[in-house]
Amino acid sequence: MSLQGEFSINCSARTISESGTHCEHCSRAVTRQSFSSLLAEPLQQVNRTWVLFRGKQLTYFGGCDYFRLASHPEIISAFNEGVKRFGLNVAASRFTTGNHRLYERLEDELCRFFGVESATLVSSGYATNLVLAQALAGEFSHALIDSRAHQSLYDCLPFLQCPHSKFAHAHVPALQAAIRKRKASRIVLLTDGLFSHDGSLAPLQTYLDVLPGGSRIIVDDAHGAGTIGQRGRGAAEALGVSSNKIIQTVSLSKAFGVYGGAILGDDALRRKLLCGSRLMRGNTPLPLPLAHAAFRALQLLRSDRSLRKRLEDNTRSVQTALQRDGLSFPQPPTPIIAVNPSNPAAARRFSSRLMRHKIFPTQIQYGNSAPYFRFAISSEHTREQLDGLISACLSA
Ligand SMILES: Cc1ncc(COP(=O)(O)O)c(C=O)c1O
Numbered sequence: 001m002s003l004q005g006e007f008s009i010n011c012s013a014r015t016i017s018e019s020g021t022h023c024e025h026c027s028r029a030v031t032r033q034s035f036s037s038l039l040a041e042p043l044q045q046v047n048r049t050w051v052l053f054r055g056k057q058l059t060y061f062g063g064c065d066y067f068r069l070a071s072h073p074e075i076i077s078a079f080n081e082g083v084k085r086f087g088l089n090v091a092a093s094r095f096t097t098g099n100h101r102l103y104e105r106l107e108d109e110l111c112r113f114f115g116v117e118s119a120t121l122v123s124s125g126y127a128t129n130l131v132l133a134q135a136l137a138g139e140f141s142h143a144l145i146d147s148r149a150h151q152s153l154y155d156c157l158p159f160l161q162c163p164h165s166k167f168a169h170a171h172v173p174a175l176q177a178a179i180r181k182r183k184a185s186r187i188v189l190l191t192d193g194l195f196s197h198d199g200s201l202a203p204l205q206t207y208l209d210v211l212p213g214g215s216r217i218i219v220d221d222a223h224g225a226g227t228i229g230q231r232g233r234g235a236a237e238a239l240g241v242s243s244n245k246i247i248q249t250v251s252l253s254k255a256f257g258v259y260g261g262a263i264l265g266d267d268a269l270r271r272k273l274l275c276g277s278r279l280m281r282g283n284t285p286l287p288l289p290l291a292h293a294a295f296r297a298l299q300l301l302r303s304d305r306s307l308r309k310r311l312e313d314n315t316r317s318v319q320t321a322l323q324r325d326g327l328s329f330p331q332p333p334t335p336i337i338a339v340n341p342s343n344p345a346a347a348r349r350f351s352s353r354l355m356r357h358k359i360f361p362t363q364i365q366y367g368n369s370a371p372y373f374r375f376a377i378s379s380e381h382t383r384e385q386l387d388g389l390i391s392a393c394l395s396a
Pocket residue numbers: 124125126127150152192196220222223251252253259260261
């Protein structure tokens with residue numbers, strides 16, 4: 001069976017059920033032979049905002065390299081310098097012989113950037129939530145998770161060692177009903193800060209208001225970190241919320257363009273992470289050139305305000321144009337535009353229109369939810385590229 005076209009862009013599935021007839025994550029018909037087509041078709045980057053796709057050069061609004069730091073000359077040069085000076089790998093956990101002053105410098109820079117007492121480096125953004133849950137195991141009587149939370153937050157639930165339940169996405173009455181039903185006093189709420197599927201923000205202040213005392217909120221801010229808030233500190237800063245009940249986890253692979261992740265909080269939390277997580281203790285840390293490049297990326301984003309200003313201007317210009325056509329966007333603005341075609345035929349038509357406007361059709365599907373189009377605006381897209389996106393969406 002050929003699945004050419006059907007899986008041409010994206011599918012989150014990675015496994016096929018025993019029968020080999022449908023994917024256990026997205027329920028699409030697949031065979032064992034078609035396994036490789038579950039991955040997206042490879043794309044070739046041509047330069048910072050263009051890709052080569054099926055022989056055509058197209059504007060790229062995919063990925064989440066919001067400032068294109070992954071190809072910024074200073075970040076590349078920090079990486080190359082890191083290779084020359086330090087080699088690749090410490091080949092041991094930081095608890096044995098694998099600690100290095102670069103990791104400590106990077107953690108200090110993370111503290112400065114995010115204005116927190118402690119930052120604990122983890123080898124990926126995905127792993128931050130797992131490490132955190134291992135360290136907090138047994139502290140809570142119930143976990144409540146937003147139904148659209150990132151899969152890494154779902155994966156960390158078993159480590160928390162308490163019952164858990166879902167509440168409807170960002171829906172405060174549903175959350176309140178769940179709190180009443182559980183009669184739990186020590187709740188941990190798990191949510192993304194900036195949801196990448198539609199650019200919305202978690203209503204963090206309301207969550208703080210309705211949660212019982214003794215509760216905590218784990219905010220996976222992989223997309224908010226670096227991109228939103230006056231200093232790029234993420235969802236809580238963008239919403240004007242500050243609370244020591246919030247624990248923020250961040251990725252260095254999106255706005256910072258490199259790789260790795262960090263858990264932000266106070267010294268007491270750091271102590272728990274270092275003492276209470278097996279993953280933290282047994283994992284080789286980030287390759288040293290990446291740590292060196294991430295350090296430079298944080299410094300650059302902290303000192304060069306023009307990057308964030310350009311991202312805000314680009315976001316505002318696209319959203320303002322689309323708002324005039326009746327589309328609405330979450331407030332405060334975030335650099336993600338989601339377009340949900342009403343049916344597969346409308347999706348195919350939109351995809352063709354994007355191609356005509358020389359835009360790569362970034363179609364996304366998570367699990368069983370309907371496929372949709374997501375456009376991540378960057379600080380480096382040109383006026384012409386943004387106008388192309390506006391025209392394609394307006395004629396939708
Ligand atoms: C919300 C969210 N959390 C965590 C991750 C994982 O981060 P990383 O790619 O750094 O492992 C992602 C990556 O897509 C994400 O979107």
